Amino acid sequence: MKVNTPFAKARTTLHLAATALSCLIITLATHRATAQQATYCNPVDLDYTYMVVNSHKNISYRSGADPAVVGFRGAYYMFVTRSMGYWHSKDMTEWEFVDPEKWYFQGSNAPAAFNYKDSVLYVTGDPSGIMSLLYTDNPKKGDWKAVPAILWNLQDPAFFIDDDGRSFIFWGSSNVHPIRGYELDTRQRFIPKGETVEFFTLEEDKHGWERFGENHNHPTLDGYMEGAWLTKHKGTYYMQYAAPGTEWDTYADGVYTSDDPLGPYTYAPNNPISYKPGGFINGAGHGSTAEGPGGQYWHFGTMAISVNYKFERRVGQFPAFFDADGLMHVNTAYGDYPHYAPSDPDRQGAFTGWMLLSYNKPVTASSTRGDFAPPHVNDEDVQSVWVPEADDEAPWVEIDLGEKSTIRAVQVNYNDYESDIYGRQDSLYHQYVIEASLDGQTWRALVDKSDNYEDVPNDYTELSQPAEARMIRFRSLHVPTQNLAVSGLRIFGKGAGKTPAMVKGFGADRDRDRRNVTLSWNKVKGAQGYNVRWGIAEDKLYNAYLVYDKNDLELRSLNTDQEYYFTVEAFNENGVGKASKMIHTD
Structure with missing residues (x-):
């Protein structure tokens, strides 16, 4: 840069x-x-592009959203909505902007990217939704060429080529329509092959986190489903998607799994998998999951600023994992505090404790x-x-x-x-x-x-x-x-003082509307704030919500047919205190 x-x-x-x-x-x-920095801190520091979409209203703001990150020949490339180019990194820590020889005038929109066997890098995502599939074997130079076929009426696409050579396109950005996809004919210019398959749609009556608005509390509008991204891990296909809206503190990614790219897909019980509604900057949705240095997975998502315009955004980076039961999860705890970067092979993804x-x-x-x-x-x-x-x-x-x-x-x-x-x-x-x-x-x-x-x-x-x-x-x-x-x-x-004491008096009141739970606890002397953790089992507390100067939280992101476990820890400038006694709700 x-x-x-x-x-x-x-x-x-x-x-x-x-x-x-x-x-x-x-x-x-x-x-x-x-x-060589061994740590990083969200939001990711990129030379974000100033948007032109509201220039006619004299609204000036930077934005970076919907990051598609892929590895290619030992390096990494990040494609971001309407950025008039993209970024390159040798270590997934320091990023340098690439001004390509050929590119979309306004940049790609909700881009898709895929590395095919380190021989060709594919990208698509024209802002019009009517797009060419671009490819190059030299993304650092950016001499992109177009496959001689057009993909029609696709918003927020995801492109995927399986190990057996079958190729697919997925898409969706709507508060009405589901995530959809179809197979492409790999031998015939990637033109559609077969019928469109509808995979799944939002079920806001069952999934609290899919509800629209700040803290999932908009009185009238339905949530948006968008941003498909497919990751294959140990034979399982993880179809990720974003909800409920990019401008909200609750913007998150969920996942469905299948044993075939065209489904059927099963909802993951620990959804949302990438969720950051608290702290300095919020949001962790509509992104991508990429394998980084040393085989560590990373999830890149969209974080909201929404001051000058509702789509004023930044990119966030979080370590991602697959547990022994095959559950995909992303660690966003203290997600805008310093963490060890991918460039540190021994500690990457871990919280520094700073x-x-x-x-x-x-x-x-x-x-x-x-x-x-x-x-x-x-x-x-x-x-x-x-x-x-x-x-x-x-x-x-x-x-x-x-x-x-x-x-x-x-x-x-x-x-x-x-x-x-x-x-x-x-x-x-x-x-x-x-x-x-x-x-x-x-x-x-x-x-x-x-x-x-x-x-x-x-x-x-x-x-x-x-x-x-x-x-x-x-x-x-x-x-x-x-x-x-x-x-x-x-x-x-x-700091030079003591870490806070263990939180006491922790209680959980799950509403009749099982999507909601009210958590409360006794204030801890000397605490700046509290980090609430929850999950579907005592050893699967994969979600976190950081709050300052308050000792209660209305959590509105639960799944109705799921039991949960909760705990909370106090923190201050001296460190993190011992977690409270765990609470279980049916």
Whole structure:
């Protein structure tokens, strides 16, 4: 994602000169990102494309959604809705944008991708729904060619070639129609072969998580079923699908299984399999599952921002598994905290245990515009934003962590407040310095991005060495947008105090409407929040919901014919406490 263009450098010459004096205080003690980061933090930091679909309304926003990730010849490729290109990675950790020689003008829409025996990479997903099947043996170059046949009236397609050479197309994006598919004639230009098969549709009266709206609580509209993706594992076909809607905190993926690509398919009892309704940024639906380094599976999904427009989105990455009973599941617990990356072969996918040091700590800033107040940078809400005054030439924001803490990583999340940018721009970059202090008087640079020429809208930096500090100050030097706007300045590490005690008084009241359960527990002294876990057996607590500053939760995502087990754990900046006694509901 380097953009070391002379034009980009020229734009910042005057600004860098003006800040040179302040930059002299940066010493050799500066902590920079490790040469190869061993951890990552959602949302994935890509140079997301600015959408043009609402340019006629002067609505400017970045978005990345519906990621289709596949391996090809020892590397990985990520195709994202309307991105005017795609991304390449050697390790599924660091991603570099590919500007292909030939591509869809607006980018693919809800793309499908498939690696056929490391010889050809296929992609489809034209925004019109009437599409060609593209192929290349050099995706890094992007000399795509089209199969001489058109696939008609397909939305959110999934393309799949089985081990025996049979090929299939699946699709669906509707609050009425089911996921459907048919076989393609591999020898005849992938034209349809056989009749269309209807696989399954939403059953909202049985599956609480398929209901539309924030917390599955829209009063009138039905949920959407979309985003088919087929994964074959040990002879079983896992047909994944998304519901109930991309703009909601509840956007998730479920799965049906079969012993044949054309079904019949059976609903998995632990659905939804990829679900993240709590925390800083929500959503884990409409994505793909890919085998990464060392054979570890990863699920990539869509996360919602929905501030400038309802389809303002980001990409999330979560470790995925198949248990001994063949149940597919995705670990989203603490899913927007640092985890070990695919580039770390021994620990990949594991939670680092680095906690949030900055949450709701005292904040001051150089200036504030209107209601876009400084506390919005650390309230763990991606939809709230700090914006300084327009004439603030040296904006900064400062957080008092309250005590000396060990800092391991930082994440800066920018927002597109009145950005007025459209399409794919090559000269975008962010520059800033994050400084640390023990006393608020003597400062040293913790992260130095003053010479950065990369576009990093969700910039995550793992420190090369842990740092001790109490005060953190972010100084913005350059943003590509008209206005600086920060939705999250997140400081990770460990505090010097005690982890919270075990949660007590945990209870569950399952409603007459068995899709819903109300959970409550006693507050734990010193807790920032709580992580609720649940599942279909004591050893299958595959779902999680993180909440801050509350000791109850209305969970509306259950399946009516399923029994469940629940537990909850308290956490704070010092770590995670012991889980409560487990509760079973019939």
